[in-house]
Amino acid sequence: MASSLYTTTTTTTTTTISLFLLYSALLPYPTLSGRVFNHSITPNFTASFLQFVDHSGAFLASKSGSFQARITNSKQESQSYYLVIIHVLSNTIVWSANRNTPISESSELRFSPDGLTLYNETGHSIWSTPSKKRPSSVSSLQLLESGNLIMVDGMNKTVWESFDSPTDVIVMGQELLVGKSLVSSVNEEDLSEGSYRFVIGENDAILQWNRMTYYKLSMDTKAFRDTSLAVEYMVMNFTGMYLMGSNGTVVVIRVILHNSNAVTDDSSTFRILKLDPNGVFSIVKIDATDRSQTPEFMGPADICRVPSICRRLNVCTNGGICQCAPGFHSDPIMKNGDCVPADNSLDLPDSCDGSLSSNGTAVKYMSMRDNLDYFSNDFMDPILRNVTVSVCQDLCSRNCSCLGIFHSQDSGSCYAIQNYLGSLMMKSNPARDKDRLGYIKAIVVGNPNGNSEDKKSNFPVLAMVLLPSLGVLLIAMVPTIIWLRRRRRRRKWARNVNKKTGRANSSSSAEGEFEFSAIPGLPVRFNYDELVVATEDFKTRIGSGGFGTVYKGTLQDGADVAVKKITCLGAQGKREFLSEIGIIGKIHHVNLVRLKGFCTHGGQKFLVFEYMNRGSLDRSLFGNDGPALEWQERYEIALGTARGLAYLHTGCEHKILHCDVKPENILLHDKLQVKISDFGLSKLLSPEESGLFTTLRGTRGYLAPEWLTSSAISDRTDVYSYGMVLLEILRGKKNSSAQTRSNNISGNNINTGDNRSSSSSGESGHRLIYFPLYALEMHEEGRYSELVDPRLGGKVRMEEVEKLVRVALCCVQEEPSLRPSMSNVVGMLEGILPLGEPRIESLNFLRFYGRRFTEASRLEENNEQNEVILYRQPLGNSSTTGSYNSFSYMSSHQLSGPR
Template sequence: MGSSATIAWSPCLLTSSFNPRITIIFLFCVLFPSALSGQVSSSISQNFTATYYDYIDTTGGFLASRDRSFQARIINPIPENRSFYLVVVHVSSGAIIWCANRNTPISESSEFQFSQDGMTLFNDQKKPIWSTPRNLAPVTSLQLLESGNLVMLDGANKTVWASFDFPTDVIVAGQRLKVGGSLVASQDGDLAEGMYSFVVGYDDAMLQWNGMNYWELSMSANRNANWAVEYMVMNYTGVYLMGKNGTQVVISIALHSSDDVVDDPSAFRIMKLDYTGAISVSKFSSGGSSKQEFETPNDSCRIPFTCGKLGYCANGGRCQCAPGFHSDPKTNSDPRTNNQICVPTDGSLALPGPCNGSQPNITNIKYSQLGVSVDYFSNDFSNPVLLYVNLTDCMNLCSGNCSCLGFFYSQGSGSCYVIKNQIGSMITKSSSPTNKDRLGYIKTIVVGTPTIGVVESKKSDFPVLAAILLPSSGVMAIAVIAFLIWLRRRRIKRRWSKSINSKLGRGNSLSAEEEMDFVSIPGLPVRFGYEELVIATEGFKTQIGSGGFGIVYKGTLEDGADVAVKKITCLGSQGRREFLTEIAVIGNIHYVNLVRLKGFCAHGGQKFLVYEYMNRGSLDGTLFRGERVMEWKERYEIALGTARGLAYLHTGCEHKIIHCDVKPENILLHDKSHVKISDFGLSKLLSPEESNLFTTLRGTRGYLAPEWLTSSAISDKTDVYSYGMVLLEIIRGKKNSSPETRSANSGTDSNRGNSQSSPSSVESGQRPIYFPLFALDMHDEGRYMELADPRLMDRVAREEVEKLVRIALCCVQEEPNLRPSMVNVVRMLEGVMPLGEPRIESLNFLRFYGRRFTEESRLGEDNEQNQPRLYRQPTGTNTSSSYNSLSYMSSQEVSGPR
C-alpha cells in the first residue's frame, strides 16, 4: 500500500548533478514510489496511510525520533494471537513506553491514517476503532521527539496533542504525571488493561486494585513537605512528587546513593506499573545492560491478587487457601496462584454468585470465619463502614447487601470493614495494635446439609451449646453464672440506651433497606452511632459555634480525639440517599487547607457531621475579638492558606465545588497558624424550599457577590468575590461594615470626590466609612498604609499592604469575568505571578454600597435591628442594579453547581 510520508533520507533527492547511476535511481523512484514506502521517517505529513505489511522490514516502524532512539511502530507482541498495536518503542531496550489501542487490537492488514483531523486506526472492515480527539485544531505533521513524546503539530508548529498526556503503564524521564493522572498495568503477556493502577493524588501517589488502595508511595519514600502535590516526575536522580508550582519536593525517592558512580548520561529510565501490581524504575544503559533501581511494594503479599481469590499469602509469597477453604481439584487452576481455586471446606457451602438485582435470602447465608492471623489488604487503607456496633450488626448489614462478600470485625472498637464486589488475596495480620482483634468472615450460601464450624447469620452471641456439652458440672455452673452476668449487663445497657434516647428524642432505628444504603454508596466516611455522639458531646452540652447549616458542638471520642460535631438543621425533606451521596463526595476531599470530615451520623430525621477539631476557633473570633493583635505574617499565611483551599475546591476536586459562603466564620485556625476552610460543599445539602433562605442566613451579609442578587449565574468567581471581602477584613482587622469614624479633615475621607456625601457627616467632621470603598480611594491615591490595621503600628511594610489590597480589589470587581481565578490569586500571593491591576470602572458599584452603609449608620443601632439583614434598595430609587430583593432568586441559583 502506498504512502506519502516525508522521508528523512531518500536516494530520490540525490540529483544535484548528472550521473547515470543516480538518474536510474531517480527514474525508479518516480515510477515505483511505493517501493520505498517502508522507510522510517522523522516527520509525517497529512494523508499518510500505513499497515504492518508496509513496514514489516523495519520491525513495523514508520516514524523515528531525531537520533533514532525511539520509533513509532505497529507491532504484534504475541505472534500466536495475531493482535497488532500502535506503540512507541525505545529502540535499544525494546521497552514499549506508550500504546494507542491497547484494548482494541488490529490485524496486520488494518490501516493507520494520519490526516488534518489527527490519527485514526481502522479495522479490517474500515471502521475506526481508535483515534485522537476530533475537536482539535487542524494538524499538519506528526513527529516523534527524542524524549519519546509522540506529538501532532499545527501549521505554526505548536503542539496540538501529545502522547505524554495520555500515559499507559509507563512514564519516562522528564515526563510528568499530573494529579488525577494514572498508569494502568497491562495484562500478563498482553497490552490490554489489567486490574492494577497507579494514581497520583493531592497528598500522595497510590497503588490500587479495582479502585481500592493497597500501597502508598510515601510508605517507600521520604515526605519532604506538606504542600499539595501537582505532578510526579522522574529524572536520573530520583522520582519526585512536586508542589508549589513545581518548586517544592513533597515526596521523593532517591535512585542513587552517595557512593554511586557517575551516571551514564545516555542511560534510559522508565517507571512502569507491572502486570503483577508492583511499580518499579529500571535503567537501561547504552551498553545494553539493565538494572532495576526501585520497586514497591517490597513484600509481594501486599499485592491484592498475588494468590488469587481467597488465597492466603504468607512466608514471602507462598500461596495457600485461606482458613476454612481448600483448593478444589474439580476446578481449573487459577493461573495467578500456585494452587487450585479456593472453595469452602464445608461441602454444604458455596461462594455467592454475581448480583442479579434481587435481594439475597438471608436465611441461606452463613459465614466462614478466617483465622486470627488473617487480614485483608484494604483494611489498613479504608475506613470502617460502621463504628461501635456488635458482630451481629455487622453480619446483618453484609447479609442484606448482595454486593457484600464478607467483612472484618474489630471487637475492641466495634468497627466493621466490608469487602464488596470482588475478593482478593488474604495477608498475614501486621503487628499494629489497632488490628490485633480484627477477625474476618466470608459470606457463603448453603447448598446442602450444614456441618459444624460455620457462623450463622443470626447466631447468638453466647455459645450456649458449648456450655451444655461441658463434662464438668463445676465448669457448667461457672458458665451459667457468666451467662447471667452477661445477660444482666446487656439489660442495663439497653435500659441506659433507652433512657438516653427518650431524653434526646431519638427516633426509631433505620430499616434494613436504609442500612443497605451505607454499603451501596461508595466512598462514605466513618459512620458514627448516635449514642456515640451523645456520649462524646456529653449530651450536646458545649456549643462552640453556629452558622447557616447548623449548630456546632465540641466532643471527645472514645480514643481521646477532639472533634467538632455539627448538627445539620437545614435539610428539611431531603432524601437520605441524596444526603449520603453528597457526604461521600465531601468526605473524600482531603487537603491541607480544608477541614477534614471524619464521619457522619444519619439517625432517623437527624443528620450530624463530625469534623476534625480546630482548637483556635474561627478567624472572626481571633481577628476581630482576640486578646492579642494578629501579626501581619500570620494574616498573610491565613490569606494564602484560604486561597489555596478555595483553589483546590475549584480546580483540584473531581467534582468542582463552589463554597457559596466564604466568610471569616468558615475559616478555622489551629496551632502553628494552620488555616482550614469549613462548610465547603454543604450548599448542595439544601432542599429546594430551603435554598431560597440561604442568603438570609446569619453572617452572610457583606460577602455576597453582586450576581447573587441578579439572574446572573453563580460560578467559582462568586467565591472569589467573597474571598476579596475577607481579605480586606484581614488587612483592616475589623469587619468591612463595622462603624469607624475618621476625621473629614485628615485626608482619609472614604467618599473623597463624591458630591453626594452626607451633609450632616461633613458638618460634624466625623463620618462612618465603608472599608472596601475606602480601600478603593486609598488605592487611587497610593496611600496603602492608611488601610493597615493601626494596631500593627510600624510592623508591616507598605509594599506588603499594597500587595494584599490590590489582590483584594481585583477579587471584588463587579464583573465576574474580570476577577482572577483562585489559582491565580494563589500565584499572586506566592509572588510567581505579577499583581493584577483592578479596573476602577468595575469597582464604582462600591460607592453605592458606601452610600447605603452611611445611610444605615445614621439610622442608629435600634433602627438597624429592625431592618432586613440583607442590602436593601434605597427608598425612592428605580434602579435595576445588584440590590434587588433576594426573594426572587431561584433555588438553583442559590444552591449553585458543584
C-alpha cells in the same frame, strides 16, 4: 563589508535577545530551575516543585539515574504533591514521605544537619525524619542505586533510610521485616492509605481488607514452604521472592519466578512488588534493554477472592464479572454498585463495631445459594461450634456488628460476617463446603415486630371455622380487616421507634434510618453512644453554621474532633446530607477540613471532623481577647484559603462551590494550619449544571451581586466572597462596621455619593464610609498604608499590602467574568503571576453600597436609644434607584436561611 557584517550580527543578536525575553515573559513559571544533583546533597538545601519544574520536580538522582527523588504530583492534572522516590524506567513511585498529607507545588523540602523536613505552603512542618539523638550531625543525603534514600553522618554511617518505612512498594534487595506491612493507596491519583494491607507475619505473608485476612502466600500454587521456622523478613532478588528465618540463613517460604534461572540477568532486569489500590499484590519485571514490563506473579491469582472487587453483595465470577446475588438488586439510592434487598420491606443494617445490641429490631435472614461463599470463611475459626442455624442467627441478631452468618449443617459451625460486608464468590471446593450455607441479615422495615406471619397464618384458620356461618360476607371483609391490622401495627411500631429516638415524628424518619448503610469514601461510621461519650453528652458547643451546631469531642483513642449535629433540614435535608458526606469524604487537601466519619441516630445526623483548636478566623481576627494576628500570619491565612478554594473549584473530580465563604468558615490550628470548613452549602455540579444555581445561599456582606439578579452562579461567586474576606483580613474588622474618615485628608473630596455636611455624622468631623469603598478610594490614591489594621503598628510589608488590596478589588468586581479564578488568585499571591489591575468601572457599584451603608449607619446611631436597627430593614421609599438598593439591607436570615 565589515561594517555591514557587524550591523547584521548586532541586529541578529538584538532579535535573539528580544525573542528570548518575550518567550520568558510568556512562561507560566519562572524559567530558572535548579539542577538535578547526582547521588548526594549536602545540608542547607531547599527544594520545591516550582524550583525544579523543568525536571518534573526531580532534585536528586542515583548515580546511574535509575531512581530520582522528586516533589511531584501523581498525575499531571492533580493539585496534590508528594515527596517521592521514582523508578525512572517504569515511572513507578516506590516510596512516598507524605502520602496522607499532600502539599502544594510551592511547598518546600529542607535538608539541614538535623535531617529532612517537609513544610506545607504555610511554612509549617508536616513530615520530618526521626529526631532521635545522633552522635553527630547529618552530613549528606544520598539516593542509592537500590532506590534507598539515606542520610549519613560525618563517619559515613547511615542514620536514616527510606527502606525502613515502606509504603505500597518494595524493590529488589529491600527487606520487609516481620510486623511491617505495605498499605495500598486509595487510587492511582490519591496516594493516601487505603483499605488493603500486605502484612509479613511470623508464619506467612498475608493480605488483609479492613484487618480481615483474605489471602495467604503459602496457599498459592507457586509458593513452597521449606520449614516451619518463624519468619523474620521478606526479600526479593533476581531469582524469586523469599520469606527468610533464622537470622536470614534459612528460607521459610519461596516463590521461584520464571525466566530467572541465571543470576547473570541482574544487569538488565529489575523487579518491583506493589500492592495495588484494588487489593492485589503483583511482581513486575522491568527489562532495561527494551523497557518492557512483564507481570510475573499476582496474589490472589483469582481476582474474585478480593473482598470488595465487586462491591457489596455482588457475586464475582469469571475473573471479575459482577452481578447482584439472588434476592438483591443494585442500590437505587446510592447507585454505587452496592446491592440491597429486592424486597422493599427489607433493608440492610449498619455495623456498630460490636458496641450495641440489635435487640428490639425485627430481623430477617435472607438465604444464599448453596454454591456461594464469603472470603473470610477460609481464614477464620467459627465463633460457635455444634449449634443449630437458629442459634447462630439469634447470636447474630443480638450483635449489631454482625451483618450475616454462614452455618455448616454437618459440624454445626457458625461463622459471622462482622463490621464490613464485601462481595460474594463461588465456592472454591463445593464438595467440601457443600453443607455451609450463608444468610444475610436484613432489617424488616414494614414489620418491626417480626410476628405478622404467625398472626396471618392464624387468620385463615379462624376464617375457615367461621366460613360456614358467615359465608361470602366474611370473605369480603378479609381484605379490610388485614388492612386495618397492618395500619395499626405500623402506627404502633412508629410510636415505639419515636420513643426510642426521643422523637414524635411520623414513621418516615424511621424508614429512612438505614439509607446510609453504604456511603463510599467514609472510613468510619460512628454510633450515637460513641458521640455521646466523646462530647460528654454534647456539653461543649464551639460554634454553629450551615445546617448545624458544632460540639467539641474526644474519641477513645484520644483524638479531638468537632462533632457537627445537623439541624434545620428542610424538604431536601436527606439529599443535602447524602451529598455532603459523599463529597467531603473524598476530599483530601491540606487547606480543607477532613471528614473523619458520620453517624445517624433516629432522625438525627452527625458529621465528625478533625478538630481545629484555634477556632474560626473571626475569633482571632476580630476578637479583643488576645494579641492581634501578625501580618505574616494574615498573609498565610489569605494564601491558604485561596488554595483551598482553588482545589474545590478545579482540583476535585467535579467542580464544588462553597457558597458561604466567610471568616467563620475558615478554621485555624496550631502552627497556623488554615482549613476551610462547612460544605453544608456546597453544591456538586456536573458540567451541564455548572452555569445553573437557583437557591439563594450565603451570608450578608459576602454575597456577590449576581445573587440578586438573574445572572448565573459560578465559581466566581466564591471569588467575590473571598475578596470581601481578604479586605477583612487586611483591616482586622468586619466590612460591615463603619470606617471613619476625616473630611480634609489631603484636601481630597471623597465621593461617597453623599453631599451632606460631614458634621451630620457626629462631632468628630469624620465621615462614615463603607470599607470596601474606602479600599477602592485608597487604591485610586495609592495610599495603601491607611487600610492596614492599626493594631499591627506598621509592622507590615507594604508591597504585600498593595498586593492584597489589588487582588481583593479584582475579586469583588461587579462583572463575574472580570474576576480572576481562584487558581489565578493563588498565582498572584505566590508571585508566580503578575498582579491584575481592577477595573474602576466594574467597582462603581460600591459607591451605591457606600451611600446606602452610610445612610443606614446614621439612622442606626440616631435611633440607638430606641433599639431600632434600621440598616436591617429595606428602605422601600429610597429616592435612589438601581438594582443595589435592597442588597445591603437584607437580613442574614433572608440571605442564609435558617442557621
